[in-house]
Amino acid sequence: MSFRLLLVFKTVLLSLLFLNFVAWSAPVFAENAKIMVYGDSLSAAYGIPQQQGWASLLQKKLDAERYQYQVVNTSISGETTSGGVSRIQHALDQTKPNIIILELGANDGLRGLPIPEMTANLNTIIQQSKKSGAKILLVGMRIPPNYGPRYTTNFSQSYVNLSQKHNIPLVPFMLDNIAAKANLIQDDGLHPNAIAQPLVLDNIWPHLKQLLKK
CATH class of the missing domain: 1.20.5 (Single alpha-helices involved in coiled-coils or other helix-helix interfaces)
Structure with missing residues (x-):
């Protein structure tokens, strides 16, 4: 040759x-490089085009900053923590995420469901997620004061307790500087509008960034 x-x-x-x-x-x-958003209507872009929701904006931000992750949004409008428990294993098996943004509990609070039950459900979701090897970012929620000071305080504190128990990062309140501003909320008085979605992402990003790898 x-x-x-x-x-x-x-x-x-x-x-x-x-x-x-x-x-x-x-x-x-x-x-392996997937971020699963596991939430309710606040993450499912309720009432606005999907591409304007904060989860879609997160994908754009990751791409712009050269993080090699794919965002998979498995959020369902109206979802409770009980519903989250029922489908978490299937979502884990299908998506195989390495990071999970867990945003559930708002519908439990609005329905006045028992906080110990909500906490137990979130605890189960976190345990199953950690067992799969995924890292978790817990997204905290607050509810209107008309539910009474005891209920509202215990509700928001439950997220802090779970964060400390499982040693996972916590977004204290995803609608911080949004919920009280009429120009950022849809006509239903509950859901952030398209203008507010980048602000939602701003509340989540600093805590998520701790879990990201380039």
Whole structure:
């Protein structure tokens, strides 16, 4: 075999090996580099186009800052923590996330459901998520004062307690500087409008960034 043919053969061989490596490694990376948003209507872009929701804006921010993550939004409008428990294992099996943004509890609070029950449900979701190997960012919520000081205080404190118990980061209140401003809330008085979505992301991003790897 001539030197030229030998050189061509080696070049082709190395190219094939490189392509095989890319084909083998890329799916593995894609499978592991996922952020699952697991929430209710506040994360499901209720009442606005999906691309304007904070979860979609999160994907754009990750891309812009060159973080190699895919955002998978599994949020369902009207979801309670009980519903979250019932579908968490399926969501974990289907998505295989390495980070989970857990945003549930608002509907429990608005319905006046028992806080110990809500806390137990969130605790189960966190335990199953950690068992899968995923990191968790817990998103805290507050409810209107007309539910009474005892209920509202215990409600928001439950998120702090879970964060401390499981040693996971906490967003104290995802609607901070949003909930009390009429120009940032939809006509239903509950859901942030499209203008507010970047502000929601601003409340979440500093806490999420602690879990990200480039």
